[in-house]
Amino acid sequence: MSNNNVLEVKNLSVAYGKVEAVSGVSLAVGEGKIVTVIGPNGAGKTTTLSAIMGLLPSRGEVAFDGSIEQVPEVERMVVRGMNLVPEKRELFGSMSIEDNLLLGAFQRHRSGKRDHLETMEEVYTLFPRLKERRLQQAGTMSGGERQMLAVGRALMARPKLLMLDEPSLGLAPLIVREIFRIIAELRRRGVSILLVEQNARAALQVADYAYVLENGGIKMHGEASTLRDDPRVIESYLGLGSKHQELLST
């Protein structure tokens, strides 16, 4: 594992029954970098993140923060500093914002760390709106607020690597801008980020490095600034004819 990569994934494969959804994916996230995985619906993006996190059985190798996990296991990965904000956010709707946040510190608390109140204040500085509404039930929040809470809850575990699955999905443009501003701010605070997005334009703008995933395999990768100018990326993901643009206009 190279010294400045917090995550190195080699030859990751995941099958649902007989169908292989992810085939031999290799990728790396440099320390303090934002790396994005873009690709169309069904390409295997969510499956890749879930397998890295240990939520799905997989083949291949996941090296995280200096040691190799033969079989990643989710609770251990959280304690070691990896966290995932799932596409469906998975909040506890009948609980308050504050209680949802505290749940994010559960594994850390169990392993003896008692810094949850301090961490919560840091999360509140990042998301003042969550503090204003801290006693409100999570289920009554707007889509943007729910996404902020999902990110805030993951930050309660003080992750070294934060994986975000389509954080902009279903959100209004102004909120999307705010979410991407926060992603950039997290990098400034030293968090490494693996960002899965269908909003390729915004993802390639904020990221340092990018992978294009299609049909379960990496089709292209490179500096985000280079991929932004690549004619194949422009045609499939950024141009007017791209699927994403069609979706936006419907």
Ligand SMILES: Nc1ncnc2c1ncn2[C@@H]1O[C@H](COP(=O)(O)OP(=O)(O)OP(=O)(O)O)[C@@H](O)[C@H]1O
């Ligand atoms: N639980 C499951 N059982 C069977 N097949 C699945 C399951 N989850 C995903 N798949 C299939 O695996 C493939 C990859 O799905 P995945 O959700 O990882 O793609 P994705 O790139 O995240 O797509 P999207 O952008 O639509 O979320 C798809 O063909 C999908 O239908």
